[in-house]
Amino acid sequence: MQGRSRKWAFGVVPLGVFFLVFFLFPEVYFLRAGLYKTDTFGQISSSMTTETVANAFDGFYPHALYRTIELCLLTSVFTLLLGYPMAYAIVRSRRWGGAVFIAVVAAMFSSAVARVLGWQVLLAINGPINAVLHKVGIGPLHLSNNFTAVVIGSVHAILPIAVLGLMPVCEMVHRAQTEAATSLGASPWRAFWRIFFPQTWTGVVSVGLLVFAVTAGAFTTPALLGGGRVAVLSVLIYTLASQSLDYSTAAVLSFVLLVIVGLAVAAGLAVGRRGTRTTITAST
Amino acid sequence: MRLPQNSPSSAESATTTTRSAPVTVEGLTVRYGDTHAIRNVDLKVKPGEFVSLLGPSGSGKTTLLRSVAGFVIPDSGRILMGDDDVTRLPPRYRNFGMVFQRYALFPHMRVADNVASGLKTRRVPKAQAKDLGAEALALVGLTAEARRYPEQLSGGQQQRVALARAMVIKPSLLLMDEPLGALDLRLRQQLQADIRALQQRLSITAIYVTHDQEEAFSMSDRVVVMNAGRISCQGTPEELYSSPGSSFAASFVGHNTVFSLGRADVPADGTIAGLPGQERPFRLTEPVAADTSSVHFVVGIDHIRCYDHPAPHAEEATVLGRRFTGLNELVTVQVRDTIMTVLAPASGPEAGDRVYISWDPGDLHVIEETADGSVVRAGRAVDSSVASPGNSSPRAVVGQ
Numbered sequence: 001m002q003g004r005s006r007k008w009a010f011g012v013v014p015l016g017v018f019f020l021v022f023f024l025f026p027e028v029y030f031l032r033a034g035l036y037k038t039d040t041f042g043q044i045s046s047s048m049t050t051e052t053v054a055n056a057f058d059g060f061y062p063h064a065l066y067r068t069i070e071l072c073l074l075t076s077v078f079t080l081l082l083g084y085p086m087a088y089a090i091v092r093s094r095r096w097g098g099a100v101f102i103a104v105v106a107a108m109f110s111s112a113v114a115r116v117l118g119w120q121v122l123l124a125i126n127g128p129i130n131a132v133l134h135k136v137g138i139g140p141l142h143l144s145n146n147f148t149a150v151v152i153g154s155v156h157a158i159l160p161i162a163v164l165g166l167m168p169v170c171e172m173v174h175r176a177q178t179e180a181a182t183s184l185g186a187s188p189w190r191a192f193w194r195i196f197f198p199q200t201w202t203g204v205v206s207v208g209l210l211v212f213a214v215t216a217g218a219f220t221t222p223a224l225l226g227g228g229r230v231a232v233l234s235v236l237i238y239t240l241a242s243q244s245l246d247y248s249t250a251a252v253l254s255f256v257l258l259v260i261v262g263l264a265v266a267a268g269l270a271v272g273r274r275g276t277r278t279t280i281t282a283s284t
Numbered sequence: 285m286r287l288p289q290n291s292p293s294s295a296e297s298a299t300t301t302t303r304s305a306p307v308t309v310e311g312l313t314v315r316y317g318d319t320h321a322i323r324n325v326d327l328k329v330k331p332g333e334f335v336s337l338l339g340p341s342g343s344g345k346t347t348l349l350r351s352v353a354g355f356v357i358p359d360s361g362r363i364l365m366g367d368d369d370v371t372r373l374p375p376r377y378r379n380f381g382m383v384f385q386r387y388a389l390f391p392h393m394r395v396a397d398n399v400a401s402g403l404k405t406r407r408v409p410k411a412q413a414k415d416l417g418a419e420a421l422a423l424v425g426l427t428a429e430a431r432r433y434p435e436q437l438s439g440g441q442q443q444r445v446a447l448a449r450a451m452v453i454k455p456s457l458l459l460m461d462e463p464l465g466a467l468d469l470r471l472r473q474q475l476q477a478d479i480r481a482l483q484q485r486l487s488i489t490a491i492y493v494t495h496d497q498e499e500a501f502s503m504s505d506r507v508v509v510m511n512a513g514r515i516s517c518q519g520t521p522e523e524l525y526s527s528p529g530s531s532f533a534a535s536f537v538g539h540n541t542v543f544s545l546g547r548a549d550v551p552a553d554g555t556i557a558g559l560p561g562q563e564r565p566f567r568l569t570e571p572v573a574a575d576t577s578s579v580h581f582v583v584g585i586d587h588i589r590c591y592d593h594p595a596p597h598a599e600e601a602t603v604l605g606r607r608f609t610g611l612n613e614l615v616t617v618q619v620r621d622t623i624m625t626v627l628a629p630a631s632g633p634e635a636g637d638r639v640y641i642s643w644d645p646g647d648l649h650v651i652e653e654t655a656d657g658s659v660v661r662a663g664r665a666v667d668s669s670v671a672s673p674g675n676s677s678p679r680a681v682v683g684q
Contacts, residue, residue: 174386174388176384176385176386176388177388177389177390179353179355179375179382179384179388180382180384180388180389180390180446180449181390181401181405182355182374182375182376183353183375183376183378183380183381183382183450183459184376184381184401184402184405184449184450184453185376185379185402185405185406185453186376186401186405187376190405194401195390198392199391199392
């Protein structure tokens with residue numbers, strides 16, 4: 001029994017060491033800078049101060065925080081609206097399921113740069129989307145190098161992961177349940193909303209929160225598709241750290257971002273666990 | 285939404301007799317891609333009749349049931365409920381109740397809401413729905429569990445809830461797809477009796493899919509044996525047991541031994557001798573039919589004698605294994621190349637022991653079939669008073 005109870009250490013110890021050396025230590029080392037002040041480019045003051053933190057919550061930075069949350073919320077909502085029907089089709093449709101699945105997975109393996117450049121071409125003021133809109137008498141719309149472009153790009157980037165996350169959620173509801181509902185006189189629409197959807201919504205919320213967290217931390221899409229005009233936290237941190245060399249402010253904003261992502265992940269896990277717990281406790 | 289004619293919004297109670305519909309299936313064919321799940325199936329179920337579809341997995345029994353439900357759209361053929369052609373009618377308009385293999389209760393609803401869900405769909409007034417639901421739950425003995433969630437119930441209780449949920453809408457037809465497959469034997473037998481009693485009390489038409497012959501035999505008015513997408517044969521449990529209508533049914537049901545001969549192996553004069561354990565020759569009283577390609581001789585297990593000592597006309601056999609069923613002890617024996625299951629003699633022989641097997645041609649049951657397995661003729665048509673042993677020992681004997 002002694003030997004058996006220690007076996008977990010073989011897995012946990014290397015993982016712990018790795019986490020400590022390559023994540024926690026650099027993270028703390030970097031975040032510590034927030035308690036100091038950047039005097040000149042790249043030089044951190046020798047004495048601790050709350051000045052940087054105070055400055056960070058003044059002026060422009062709260063707007064960046066608001067922008068980040070707005071981007072994450074919109075991305076989560078649109079991703080779920082698109083991803084849920086796709087996951088449903090993959091799980092339920094004999095005819096379309098395979099094709100949708102392949103399309104989703106293929107999108108996941110495309111490079112981020114190709115994806116972004118593709119959207120830049122599509123969304124350009126003289127691009128194909130505006131050309132189509134022009135034909136039906138709308139536009140031209142400013143779709144590129146702005147917040148709209150970032151939302152579109154973010155949804156595209158995260159959609160495959162969301163669909164893969166929603167598939168097991170949809171698979172949980174056995175086909176016989178919706179069949180039972182139809183045998184009892186329910187229309188397919190009613191069977192979906194009364195039987196299928198209620199059993200999946202906790203899964204939907206936790207996938208939504210995951211999307212939220214991943215989008216908050218994403219840098220490539222907002223940096224490239226925003227055309228430098230969409231100042232979400234991740235982009236700001238990059239600019240501060242690599243161009244202004246203001247490590248202290250970058251550290252403060254990083255901490256704020258870390259808290260947002262952390263809260264979203266924790267909420268997602270809590271919702272997910274609550275969903276499973278009801279079934280587990282109910283079965284005992 | 286068009287409501288089924290047989291809506292429970294009338295003042296009837298759940299325990300009164302429902303109007304049950306006859307079901308007619310005509311020339312039904314269902315293909316999945318290139319394979320036929322069922323081909324050209326005809327079936328008539330009388331009002332109030334309990335019919336079991338019995339067969340191995342892949343025999344098409346579930347596909348046939350799901351076609352009747354409307355979950356499968358057939359490639360050709362018709363399904364009638366009463367006089368209405370429902371072949372292409374969506375399931376929700378067909379007014380049947382269905383009990384599924386894994387219960388398929390709605391886990392996010394309480395037992396009472398599960399049972400009432402069909403009434404809610406039919407817009408039955410709340411108070412009335414509550415009464416009807418309570419009555420249906422009482423019918424399956426689960427009144428005390430009304431406020432629980434399905435996962436809080438045992439498998440047997442869950443399936444009873446499913447039964448109540450299916451019955452509360454007063455369906456004109458009850459469909460069951462291996463509903464007891466996930467339950468242990470004792471519970472299964474209890475529920476078999478419960479379901480049968482309920483079905484008879486409400487005299488509702490029922491179609492029941494199972495691969496368990498004991499289940500089919502103990503519950504049904506009529507058993508339909510399916511194989512490879514066709515109805516192999518059908519009859520009351522007694523008929524199927526004593527005189528199975530097809531060689532497949534004979535080998536699937538009970539513990540019959542089937543000796544199969546190719547058409548070419550049947551001598552011109554119809555005299556058969558030398559089958560393993562055969563006591564004396566016999567003669568087919570009628571010539572083999574024109575389109576027959578194989579002739580099957582079926583001997584029921586209770587007609588095969590097994591001695592632990594040499595006996596007149598008995599043939600030596602080797603015991604391969606023994607099996608105790610609870611009621612009796614069976615041994616599997618090998619006679620020449622044929623393997624048979626017989627009732628063990630009192631001495632209880634072990635594997636490797638010698639026993640002696642014999643059977644009387646008078647107890648034979650003969651089935652003639654075409655190349656694709658359809659039955660040409662089934663019945664007792666042998667003359668076992670043939671005097672001379674003859675010299676026409678058949679080749680290629682296949683026993684099952």
